[in-house]
Amino acid sequence: MAQQYEIPVGAQHISLLEPLHFKFTTENEKIVHTDANVYYVHRGIEKACCTKFKFRQVSFVVGRVCGLCSISHTTAYSQVAEKLLKIEIPKRAKYLRMLVIELDRIHSHLLCLSHVAENSGFEALFMKTMQYREFSMELLEAICGNRIQYDFSIVGGVARDLKPEVANQVLRRLDHFMPQLEELADIFRNNWTLSLKNKGVGAISRETALRLNVVGPFARAAGLAVDVRNETEDLLPWKEAGFEMVTETSGDVYARNMVRIRELYVSISIIRNIINGLPETPIVTETKAFPDGEAVVRLEAPRGELFYYAKGNKTQVLERLKIKAPTFSNVAAMVEAFRGNEYGSAPAIIASYDPCLSCTAR
Amino acid sequence: MKLATYRKKSPWILHYNAGGCNGCDIEILACLAPKYDIERFGMINTGNPKQSDILLVTGPVTKRSRERLVEIYAQMPEPKVVVACGACASTGGVFRGMYNCEGGVDQFIPVDVYVCGCGTRPEQIIDGVVQALAILEQKNKDMEASVRLNTQPIAEDEQLNRRHVAASITPTPTV
Amino acid sequence: MNKIATSLDTVQEDIGRFYDPEQHHFMVMNAVDLGQQLEIQWFFSHYAPPYDTTTFFALASPDATIPSIRSIVASAWVAEAELVDLMDIRIEGSEKGFVLEPDFDSGPLRKNK
Structure with missing residues (x-):
């Protein structure tokens, strides 16, 4: 048996956006065992949502769980609160929520792709992807008024309406983005240097993904067709807006890149369909009821399935709020997929998981 | 050219997330990207604390990250x-x-520049870092001033001089 | 959401009979403080239509030891380790210190804390 070395990565590391600690046990460059410590950013949001804040304020607090998918958190909370209040929101609000979620998905996927490129050692592609990503941030600012932390969904509907000139601008910028996306897809698909770091690296099989309950692009890259957008039609009508499932089979870093790139095309077509067919209804349902009973909501965030459980007790303050973030489900598989890979590939693999620790730890 | 000049023209930044929501972190990443391009101030993001001059911290400090931050x-x-x-x-x-x-x-380490906003805009981050540059230069000057000691001769005073008063240390010859 | 009542003695058996990795997706484990007792919940969703959510729930006293389901659901250790710290309960095979610092008074989500 070769000698074993322990190599720590984190909590502060150049390839990590967030504090995350991995301890790799390596044997001649090969990783044989991994320990993960993912709770550096535990803040105690669940407790504060049940004691400090009223239920209408909570939708702004849960947005601060994660800055990358804040619209997914606010929307999921708003939906679960609407279930507790037993109200139905107008159709235009549903469509506007979907619009912002898809724009958010574009910016999140492009950020992840750029991060994979950077951690694979391809700095120029990182810069290119970040440059092309800026259009989505500008569009989100035009729609919601802020580049991140949109606070767009509120209990009962959405906070702002979509102006017709902003809608035109979205369509125009998407047309402008399409050739850029083609260029990125070509590089990620065909670049030989990138494929050395990405193909066959960090792979998990479909059986492992099923056994460890993986969600999101991580699972879809392994051939597991799991997407909440494919399932529920009553809360947000994804299929009506033109959702298509994207899966790959090889389950490695390359396949995850491909899933994200192909999902960008799906997101763009969904946004176009939404803007072209936006219903003319009010955007908020007013109610004076208090939350009662218990409800669960699932929503597809950029990283996978987001799960909210809430319990109300007919007062302003909720009894219990449970948040399950996508990366939380993937922690077990993240630790598993390192096994057998070289230590030098670890940063690219970490980036390809697209881990969101502030979601996981809350 | 001295080290101080390079430090002024090309400060290296270190980024640590002490428990924030990632929002400010991706805006720091956007600062490094072509649109905002913080590299025109000579700054690059480095992962090594021992080589960096400016520490960008985001997030309220959580209990587990406070020791790492310090x-x-x-x-x-x-x-x-x-x-x-x-x-x-x-x-x-x-x-x-x-x-x-x-x-x-600032509960744990001294903070020089506070950047407001939730989340901060890249323009604000760049503004904050450029303000930090001026502070860095000032700190540099203060440090150099303390190194260059004032070596003027001390004027004669009324104090007793030990060398004049004490007996000579030449050993007395033994009989 | 269909809720299935179970108890601490039979939860392993019930979930073992129910869970099939090809069909069911284990989401998360949760606990709600009801005052005297805790309601422990296990959430599952389905991969196939109609995609509904199945919840197993059991009532437990705060000082009971809750059986672990990680022999049935391999990825359940994350949820269990988190719940041990946040609710100050005992689960087989999980130790404190995964979420909170060792010097922290555990169980912040309990009502009397």
């Missing part, structure tokens, strides 16, 4: 400047009072 700050060489990015790094923000949050970076 450790990273202690490893940075002098002179160093700390920029607290975002409302929660400055004061605790919306997380103030939550059970696992300490509320603000």
Whole structure:
């Protein structure tokens, strides 16, 4: 048996956006065992949502769980609160929520792709992807008024309406983005240097993904067709807006890149369909009821399935709020997929998981 | 050219997330990207605290990351400047009072520049870092001033001079 | 959401009979403080239509030891380790210190804390 070395990565590391600690046990460059410590950013949001804040304020607090998918958190909370209040929101609000979620998905996927490129050692592609990503941030600012932390969904509907000139601008910028996306897809698909770091690296099989309950692009890259957008039609009508499932089979870093790139095309077509067919209804349902009973909501965030459980007790303050973030489900598989890979590939693999620790730890 | 000149023209930044929501972190990443391009001030993001001059901290300090934050700050060489990015790094923000949050970076390490906003805009981050540059230069000057000692001769005073008063240390010859 | 009542003695058996990795997706484990007792919940969703959510729930006293389901659901250790710290309960095979610092008074989500 070769000698074993322990190599720590984190909590502060150049390839990590967030504090995350991995301890790799390596044997001649090969990783044989991994320990993960993912709770550096535990803040105690669940407790504060049940004691400090009223239920209408909570939708702004849960947005601060994660800055990358804040619209997914606010929307999921708003939906679960609407279930507790037993109200139905107008159709235009549903469509506007979907619009912002898809724009958010574009910016999140492009950020992840750029991060994979950077951690694979391809700095120029990182810069290119970040440059092309800026259009989505500008569009989100035009729609919601802020580049991140949109606070767009509120209990009962959405906070702002979509102006017709902003809608035109979205369509125009998407047309402008399409050739850029083609260029990125070509590089990620065909670049030989990138494929050395990405193909066959960090792979998990479909059986492992099923056994460890993986969600999101991580699972879809392994051939597991799991997407909440494919399932529920009553809360947000994804299929009506033109959702298509994207899966790959090889389950490695390359396949995850491909899933994200192909999902960008799906997101763009969904946004176009939404803007072209936006219903003319009010955007908020007013109610004076208090939350009662218990409800669960699932929503597809950029990283996978987001799960909210809430319990109300007919007062302003909720009894219990449970948040399950996508990366939380993937922690077990993240630790598993390192096994057998070289230590030098670890940063690219970490980036390809697209881990969101502030979601996981809350 | 001295080290101080290079430090002024090309400060290296170190980024640490002490428990924030990622929002400010992706805006720092956007600063490094072509649209905002913080590299025109000569700055690059480095992962090594021992080579960096400016520490960008985001997030309210959580209980588990507080020791890491202090450790990273202690490893940075002098002179160093700390920029607290975002409302929660400055004061605790919306997380103030939550059970696992300490509320603000300045509870643990001295902060020179506070950048407001939730989340901060890249323009604000660049503004904060450029302000930090001026502070870095000032700290550098203060450090150099302390090194260059004033070596003027001390004027004669009324104090007794030990050398004049005490007996000579030449050994008395033994009989 | 269809809720299935179970108890601490039979939860392993019930979930073992129910869970099939090809069909069911284990989401998360949760606990709600009801005052005297805790309601422990296990959430599952389905991969196939109609995609509904199945919840197993059991009532437990705060000092009971809750059986672990990680022999049935391999990825359940994350949820269990988190719940041990946040609710100050005992689960087989999980230790404290995964979420909170060792010097922290555990169980912040309990009502009397």
